[in-house]
Amino acid sequence: MIRFENVTKVYEQNARPALDSVSLEINRGEFTFLVGASGSGKSTFLRLILKEDKASSGSVYVAGQNVANISSWRVPKLRRGIGVVFQDFRLLPQKNVFANVAFAMQVIGKSRSIIRETVPEVLKTVGLEGKERRMPHELSGGEQQRVAIARAVVNRPGILLADEPTGNLDPITSMGIMGVLDKINQNGTTVVMATHDDDIVNEMRRRVVELKNGKVIRDEAKALYTSMIPVVGESRRLRDASGEELNRAQGAQL
Amino acid sequence: MRLLFILGEIGSGLRRNLSMVISVVLVTFVSLTFVGAAGMLQMQINQMKGFWYDKVQVAVFLCNDGSTAVGCASGSATKEQQANLQAMLESPAVKPYINDFQFESQAEAYKHFKEQFSNSPIVDSVSEDQLPASFRINMKNPEKYEIISETFSSQPGVETVSDQRQVLERIFSWMNGASVAAIGVAAVMIFCAVLLITTTIRLSAFSRRRETGIMRLVGASKMVIQLPFILEGVIAAVVGALLASVTLWLMAHFWLNGDLSRQFLNTPFISSTQVLVIAPVLVALGAGLAGISSLLTLRRYLKV
DSSP states (O other): OEEEEEEEEOOTTOSSOSEEEEEEEEOTTOEEEEEOSTTSSHHHHHHHHTTSSOOSEEEEEETTEEGGGSOGGGHHHHHHTEEEEETTOOOOTTSOHHHHHHHHHHTTTOOHHHHHHHHHHHHHHTTOTTOTTOOGGGSOHHHHHHHHHHHHHTTOOSEEEEESTTTTSOHHHHHHHHHHHHHHHHTTOEEEEEEOOHHHHHHHOOEEEEEETTEEEEEETTOOSSOSSOOSSTTHHHHHSOHHHHHHHHHHHO | OHHHHHHHHHHHHHHHTHHHHHHHHHHHHHHHHHHHHHHHHHHHHHHHHHHHHHHOOEEEEEOOTTOOSGGGTTSSOOHHHHHHHHHHHHSTTTGGGEEEEEEEOHHHHHHHHHHHTTTSTHHHHOOGGGSOOEEEEEESSGGGHHHHHHHHHTSTTEEEEEEHHHHHHHHHHHHHHHHHHHHHHHHHHHHHHHHHHHHHHHHHHHHTHHHHHHHHHTTOOHHHHHHHHHHHHHHHHHHHHHHHHHHHHHIIIIIIIIIIHHHOTTSOOOOHHHHHHHHHHHHHHHHHHHHHHHHHHHHHHOOO
16 A cells, blocks of 8 residues: 655755665555654655655655656645654644545535535544534544544545644543544555654554654554564664663664 | 645645735736726727728818908808808719718808807807818828818819828827737736746745655656646736726726716727627736746746
């Protein structure tokens, strides 16, 4: 579903590549966690899938298509096949729950009758039945994130990207959100979730891809947030070491 | 559905930026009024040219009692002098240059004078013998005025040869100057309008960046995202253009065809329906300017 072939991304102002020859394949229907410290390249990874950024070298394939070959006027079509959820929900504050979800269908020209039929269904999937008329500020953080998820999946994308969706939520609410994402994944949607939340990763036991300084340093199925297996090569020890050691290592790199 | 959606977006955009939209409307209104005024002046010049160039040509004025010109030393022009001039006009040396000519006697001159100044008290102070008789010559090519002037001005009984076109040319050049000035003001105002539209669209794009960001992520097409912004600018500019058109029409209707045409009975003024020719040009100009400037702004400030 998603394939990275030796992908490197260099932002001009930054000498160190945000992604450093990453090769990775995520299959259809898989649930993958993307873990790693801030600045390890998780967000860049997601942005490349959306064609928000262009890879400096290497190829990114989404649903069998090399995104570099997608012309700019066909990018919207690519994005219709990908749902995205963020840490800060990004709901429209002046629209109610129903309108927020319907918005995603309106802008791609879905008919009113289809919208009226689909939106309540999706709201039911994410557990927001009966809250169609609520405004975003009347909802809890977890509920707001559920609205955001509903909006991301209402057009039935094959892929759902989640960029730290539980970053603003307490552990119990987070587990609720994970339940929703799991349900969506069970319905056949490929889910890629970037996260810092070790509890969630450990609880879910799904594939874990760990990035560090733009490189994949671990890719394990049914894994934990921190690996049980010692990693060859690249300073596994530093990552697990005390904060002091970590800082020294980063300082040495600058 | 998408059309309704876009219309809704436009409505909310216009409401949110109401004060900016009003300023865009006013600035385009003023600038396009100047453009239209320049256009009207040109139309007026053409109208007057068409009207007068047929009628007013070269006039050879004959001496009357009060004349002081060299050729008038013997006093008022005699019948012989008049016949002589007429013969010259019909001679092969002059004839090829003229279409036809007419003799206007003092009595006729007085009659025309009275018609022309019917509203003015000056009529009462002018008597028939104060006005000169004249040959009114219709030239084949008005530019060849010099030939007539050289041939006739030194003839006995001729007071002066005047190219009445020159009088008109002076009026026309004044009107041309005015229309250039109007275009100059219009250019400055249009520049302001473009800057203002650019700023408005930028603000609008900024205040709706949340929506456009989401639209982008869920795969809305470039058109659906950008069209509301572009149309916002275009609608404001078109409203300004319509206001300008209405203003020009009112000016033509109540001023040119009202007060002015009562004062200058013999001047053909452009009609208010002729102004309606300018209106579509103004609307197209306003819409085009707004469309292009918003498109360029969006390219810079709205990522799609």
